[in-house]
Amino acid sequence: MTEKLSDETRGPLLTPLFEAGWSLTDDRDAIAKTFVFDDFIAAFAWMTKVAFWAEKWNHHPEWRNVYKTVHVELITHDVDGLSALDAKLARKMDSLMET
Template identity: 80%
Template sequence: MTEKLSDETRKPLLAPLFDTGWALVDGRDAICKTFVFDDFVEAFAWMTRAAFWAEKWNHHPEWSNVYKTVEVTLSTHDVGGLSTLDAKLARKMDSLMG
């Protein structure tokens, strides 16, 4: 079962994500990032690859796509905040960019 990140685990899991452009969401225990691509097809292809992992891990992002930009917010609704699943999916999304 997934648990909300403890004070001890937050910094080591989240600090590397902040270095890649993720940020805390104001007013809630969540992280967000804006991904920008060359065009709509590239953005949608990335979303398709990310969706595969989200489904495999049963952890689905809040996201929206406008043309070549994808806005992503991650939080684990079952625990009311950030969990290791959010950090895992964020790392995967970053890796799918390269």
């Protein structure tokens, strides 16, 4: 079962993400980041890659795409906040930007 991040685990898991451009959302215990690509095709290709991992891990992002920009919010709805799955998917999203 997935657990909400404890105070002890938040720092080690979230600090590297904050350094990579992720931020806490204002209205709930979630993290967000906006990814900008060269064009729509690049944005959609990245979203497709992410979708495979999200499905594999059964952890799906909240996201919206407008042309070459994808805004992502990650939260674990089962725990009404952040879990290790959010950090894991955020790291994967960042790594897929590099490929």
